[in-house]
Amino acid sequence: xxxxKGKVPSKQILPFxxxxxxxxxxxxxxxxxxxxxxxxxxxxxLLTQRPDNKVTPNKPKHYLxxxxxxxxxxxxxxxxxxxxxxTFRVEKDGTWYLVRVLDHEVVFxxx
Numbered sequence: 001x002x003x004x005k006g007k008v009p010s011k012q013i014l015p016f017x018x019x020x021x022x023x024x025x026x027x028x029x030x031x032x033x034x035x036x037x038x039x040x041x042x043x044x045x046l047l048t049q050r051p052d053n054k055v056t057p058n059k060p061k062h063y064l065x066x067x068x069x070x071x072x073x074x075x076x077x078x079x080x081x082x083x084x085x086x087t088f089r090v091e092k093d094g095t096w097y098l099v100r101v102l103d104h105e106v107v108f109x110x111x
Contacts, residue, residue, distance in 0.1 A: 028097060032106045039106050
């Protein structure tokens, strides 16, 4: 440990430790298998749509519901459009993610 700065030099951190650290910071990052509107990966989501009369600038048409082990639904985040057709931004607990929605998979990445 570098006593002057109080930090562990990066060369002493193993790649696995970095992965564990990133998973704690960004627990939703990863690739999810898409079957219809169901997304399965580290957690399970439902890709859902609001009725047209409920869509506003702050509430986009598409949003995610998270499913727990008992398949109970809870709101996760709206899917905010980006300049790229298949890519959206979502926010959970103050952390923003980029979400790329493809035909058979959905990819969450840190923003």
